[in-house]
Amino acid sequence: MMIGARLLLSVVALAISCPPLVWSSTAQSTDPSEVKALRAIKSNLVDPFSNLNSWNSGDPCTSNWTGIICQSTTNDGYLHVHELLLLNSNLSGTLAPEVGLLSRLEIMDFMWNNISGSIPKEIGNITSLKLLLLNGNRLSGFLPKEIGFLPNLNRIQIDENQISGPIPTSFANLKSMKHFHMNNNSLSGQIPLELSGLSSVFHLLLDNNKLSGHIPPELAKMPSLQILQLDNNNFSGSTVPTPFANMTSLLKLSLRNCSLRGAVPDLSMIPQLIYLDLSWNQLEGTIPSNKLSENITTIDLSNNNLNGPIPSNFSHLPKLQRLSLENNKLNGSVPSAIWQNMPLYGNKSVLLDFQNNSLTELSAAFSIPENVTVLLYGNPVCSGQINISNLCQPVNKSSAPGSSPDSNSSCGCNTDLGYEFNQLSPSTCSCSIPFGIGIRLKSPGISYFHPYKDDFKDFLTNRLNLYRNQLYVDSDIWEGRRLKMYLKLFPSNTSLFNESEILRIRDIYSSWEITLPGIFGPYELLNFTLGPYANVIPTTAASGLSKIAIVGIVLGACLGAAFISATVTVFIMKKLPRNQKGSKRRLLSSSIKIDGVKGFAFDEMALATSNFNSSTQVGEGGYGKVYKGVLADGSLVAIKRAQEGSLQGSKEFFTEIQLLSRLHHRNLVSLVGYCIEEGEQMLVYEFIPNGTLRDHLTGKSKEPMNFPVRLRVALAAAKGILYLHTEADPPIFHRDIKASNILLDSKLVAKVADFGLSRLAPVPDFEGATPDHVSTVVKGTPGYLDPEYFLTHKLTDKSDVYSLGVVFLELLTAMKPISHGKNIVREVNSAYQSGNIFSIIDSQMGAYPSECVGKFVSLALKCCQDETDMRPSMSEVVRELEVIWRMTPESDVMSTDSVVTESLDTNTTPSSSSVTGNPFSTLNFSGNSFSNLYPR
Template identity: 35%
Template sequence: MGSAVWLFSLVVSIHIYIIAAATNPDDASALRSLMDEWKNLPSNWGSADPCDDKWVGIKCNDSRVTSLKLPSMKLEGQLTGDVFSLSELQELDLSYNEGITGSLPPGIGNLKKLINLILVGCGFFGPIPDTIGALPQLRVLSLNSNGFTGPIPRSIGNISTLYWLDLADNLLDGEIPVSDGPTTPGLDWLVHTKHFHFGKNQLSGPIPSKLFSSEMTLIHLLFESNRLSGALPSTLGLVQTLQVVRFDNNSLKEDLPLNLNNLTSLNDLYLSNNRLTGPLPNLTGMSSLNTLYLSNNSFNSTDIPSWFPTLSSLTTLVMEDTQLTGQIPASFFNLRRLETVVLKYNSLDGTLDIGPGVSDQLEIIDLQGNSITDFNNTGRPYTFEIILVDNPVCQETGTANPQPYCTLPPPDSSPLYSTPPQNCQPYSCGSGQISSPTCRCAYPYTGTLEFRALFFSDLGSPTPFVSLEQNLTQFFKFPEFPVDSVSLRNPRMDPYQYLLLDLELFPYGQDRFNETGVSEIASAFSSQDYKPPDMYFGPYVFRGDPYEYFSDGPAHSSKSSVGIAIGAAAGASVLFVLLVLAGIYAYRQRKRADRATLESNPFAHWDPKKSSGSIPQLKGARCFGFEELKKYTKNFSEANDIGSGGYGKVYRGTLPTGELVAIKRAQQGSMQGGLEFKTEIELLSRVHHKNVVSLLGFCFERGEQMLIYEYVPNGSLSDSLSGKSGIRLDWARRLKITLGAARGVAYLHELANPPIIHRDIKSTNILLDERLNAKVADFGLSKPMGDSEKGHVSTQVKGTMGYLDPEYYMTQQLTEKSDVYSFGVLMLEIVTARRPIERGKYIVREVRTCMDKTKSLYNLQQILDPTISSGTSSKGVERFIDLAMRCVEESGADRPTMGELVKEVEDIMQMAGMNPNSESATSSETYEDAAKGADLHPYSDESFAYSGGFPMSAAKKELH
């Protein structure tokens, strides 16, 4: 009896030990469900146990998953409901994965223990759900740099714990929400929040005075580049903790509040490019003010304010076109930190006297376009730039040798800061490697630091960048991070007055990072754990680049030693019990693995040697063997590597006949994109048209997925429109390409059997052959229309933002008119050479807003590509634009069919004096001449990448 009790206790103890070591079953199930949804997951996902085997990006407390952080992993897919069953999750960070798309589901509100929700630089779109306000412990909410639309959820006001709120660089619209009574929340309830980042959206309406109060502890208030109107409320002066305020590039008007000088902690104040009126406020006492931008407003004509010389911390003063008059006091130039003074296009007069004791930090005084009559420097040399062009002092007649300050200085061609090598000689590295500051060849993790406010303006001074470099090196030092050294280069200002800096972080002890290393580094930026030196730099956002060079992931852990120890201790009887249990477990696991393989492998029952049953009827496409393709590509050599995407790589191959082919090879053994792989084989093997790329065959053996296409030598239409390919596209060639692409899509809709809806018409999927004939490519998202689906197909929304039909998005009902909408966007891209979404502006909306049919070229000269708008032969442009705008009508019923579109493009070509059925060149220069020197290939970036959702480019995303 005693031995039986002992044996039972031992078995129970073993069982408890195994359970304690394993991940909670619900959490494990949720993570494995994500594996079915997401592509490009880290290499050790899928090993035995998420917590025990330390899956990349997963942290656990006991058996519960508490952290899911996978930034910069090139993930693709959508955020599914499975994540929201991780009830103990405290951190969710999927930043810098543009392939994570779709809407943010309302289920996010179920993660009640979430502290950090960070989705920076993904591909999300649609409204931010109100359930976001149901996260009672949230401290960091970063949803910036996505494509979110709709209003700011007022429910965010319920999150009293919120410290960081960043919704910048989206497409949010509507008014700023404030509370309405004790039960309706608003942003004014966030009295403990330090950061309001809402720049680069489409917010409109007045700024509510209720938004601000003396209880608030804000330090960064960023609403730049929106559509806000009305006055800047005086309640802003109550928030005395503010350090950075940006309301530039809005439509604010009326007088500035007189109590702005209450903001004695303010470092940066940006109010340029509004419609502000009235007198300039008195800023006396703002001793911390570092940067002041007030340009392009309509202030009352006023003399230079007496408070200018009292701003003891001022480095940058920019007040262009602000109706300033009078003479600048010489004492102003004595401010010891002054670097930049820009007072262009005002009415300043008298003598410019810089006086003695001028700041040794001063770099430029730009006073062009004023009424200054004299310049007095008493013969003293000065080292800074003075610009007095278009002033009376520079307009005197008879001056044979103009003074230096009377000519515009040439553009500064001297290189700006770049991290120097550390007492070593840099190597000349190959294979994409870069020499680090310590002169080691490696594959760095790269990205761009974007500073939304600065406390200096002299980009030629190395001091701030050296400080930043040292700060980065100290923070990311080994062993806290696997970083050997950091490098900065190419500082530059963008149109939003943000400082951009290219950053490279080099791996420690090897030539590349593993997945865990990149995840940890990227998360330090996305979560704002890294903080730059506040002496020079204000708030920032990091934009991580995809990392292409991961080393092998961590090895899977083994529990065999545990089993041996248990067997030795328990004896033969316990070993027998465990073996039985292990056998049952192994059998179930094998069955589960077989089912998973069957589900994930669309060709599990497909024998390519047969031609009946479930096998696709392949017409013209044949099954290649792996060894054949290995031979044709010289063992998939680097020399034949011509592109890559999320699925894997593309190689150039040469068949025994000498024919060139393009071989698209998925990541070996991954089976990711399997359904798209099958779709493309089944569809392309049935379609044959000169304007559709030809599928020659496929390979499906040894765990490989490969598609073999005709080789299309002149890249994508996107490459040519952007200038990357070196191919010059005049108006005639653009019409020819449009017609070819339209004929290809019309064939799919009207002549293919069954009809096919492409679902991803875009410029990267239009390829150009040696004579610049257009070929429609990439059928991974395409959908055949069966007899039972005439009219529409109800399906999950897929496509590319910017080209996506809003009617399809709203109804989830796919029709041929969805392709027509995408083609209309493509036509606008062809005449403008702009991406559909560029700098937050949607091309359809831009054309619709600016279009005036009473004027030449419909008043679109500033939007059209100069090659067209200034060309001598651009007949038919206006009719082409009319056709494009009909294609992007809100209702599909109002759009033409592709067959009708083809006929209209043919008519436009005839109007332009072209023969739409001619294969010859369309101008004095042949197609071959136009393409000469082009060395880019279509099978790169997103041209042939499989997509399970909305692949987003680095450009800004917007939905019509």
């Protein structure tokens, strides 16, 4: 039941545990074949920050090679490499086949690097291997079948790579396997039914791949399986296997967006089920009326074709947090018994979402508890009963009740030295230095964390042998269906942890001793903050971890309200019939309810803009004009008003808007509301006060932008686009990225805007194949257009990468993409080829660290390669920007996560190295790695 926490806290530990430990006399030496293997591994890796400098001399086990932990044996007199811990070490290159010579290795950890190439089949020779941890790299190719013959392998984590091809049937031989984490790759073909013979597997995470065929009913035979997560694959025509109802150990079943058909099976016999998600399929028929497990917290059957009444079996569920049945064809009465008979569990909140069905009745006596939210808008019942109008309004469901961070007090602590007040301490004012970890629950079995926070803290402190008041949950934020939180561990009765305590916790993590209850699911590490404790663990791998872990993991749950807005524009304007001049406007907003955004009347828009006075106009485009407005509550907004020739129809826009309105991200401009009247279509956005990036680069702003600010803008914009490409469901191509579509708020945080040309990414066809592009008429802005898209009309995610690369070149040079017949890509590339790149860097940028600028230029040019395959993915762009940011002096003050939310003093001139010399002399654009471009 306690599965995922190992992943997370272990990863943390691994980060701390980089210093080598030797478990025997230093008189011994390392097995010569293993020394040879390690040297081959190093020669295949690119190590730009010299994290493996200790590998250049001496003996691996007795000379403290970074990331090497050894043990002695009694039979051959040699020391043997027991653990290879190189997580988060900024490594690229490839994995050498010689890794298979580490015959006594138990833990292989290369997590969160930038390693490419394929997984060596020689790993299959390491029969002692227990943990294979390769997630968060750029590995590609097929999974080696040889891995399937490792008798002791307990955990395989290859998630967030680019692995393709089928899952080898040889994996059915992994009898010791407990954790399959292979999500977020490009695995294809059918799930091997042979996996059903694995009796010890707890987690089977295969979501976000390209799997097809049918879901094997034989998986029901896996006696220990607790979490089965197959979301976002294409099992076209498959049904939810009936035998799944017999899975006695199952805690979570998540089959969202899998193209499933047929009926919802009766799962009432699964005794421990806590989370059920069958949403976004084509399921039909009625909902089974048998009572589900009393442990269940979440039931999501939304966006299917279910009909009939809502059964009463959803009452008497003491731990229910969310019941989502929206967007089906359910009819009859709303069963008020669900909330009237609902037992309360702690301080829980409950969401009952019945919107957009055909429900017609509600009992007159319908007292609703304060902690229960019922959503009925989009049902006929809303037009027949005035006294339930509060149930028929759109509600923002993006935030979970009770999840706000606890307040904290400085208590006079010296924060400059890292001291913080531990508000949980029994002392009146206790100042100490914590170390923190950022984690993300990848597949939690809950919808709201607050009722389970105490259980989480009790369990974790018990396993760490800490007091309850030593663990503080600094924040917990939902990102879609994942939960990100930041934890702080405080020393007890002292201001600092001692070295032995740090090492003790390190050992617990690195040996994977910590597991969380299954209700919290598997997890991943986001960052680890050592602070002054970095001196206790003097390895670059450990210190690097605290700065990089946020990598492109993808981020943000709160994504695209901006996206909503923009795409909404397209749909709203396309579908509404135009009125003839002089006809009376008829308000349509009242019949259209969009979750989280407000429908405005035309008169409200006119009042906000002084009747669209020209003095309030702040922009204009092919769609129409943009006005700065002041709403009745005093809030500033930007109102985009479509001109008559660009009006769109409305028949299908509601479904699209509803999907998009659930997406929010801090680096995308948010949609506040809309106004839809015949003859008038407007979108209301948050007002971004500092204008466009283009304005700042052309000198229209008061203060010039220094290099750290420009780099922050680049990283923030890239993170917003990354979400569109990888986290949006389905993914989205922006198609019009340019400096004038990147806005800067009051803290100069960048937000991507204007999704008017955006296109949904391709979806699998009826045979399960997913095209790699969208064929479409070429649209966009000259100078930013992907050359391959222009020639072939094939739009891909790499088209956005090209456009963003042009923006990066603008940030560096302040040049326009096209000016007086000159193209910015050609001009910068020419300067680079001639060794004069620094001569065209914007002089308004002030002093800058030359190596950072050099790497930024190389990244921008890589993005602007003519051939699509030569460009990096957006996740690789984000990862490289993170690397560059950590090289700047400001990174010591501000984490990579905060660069998109906090501001730097734009008047501060960063300390810089000399800009003399030419760091571009070693650039090699044909390589697969960015970090090999600047050896140190």
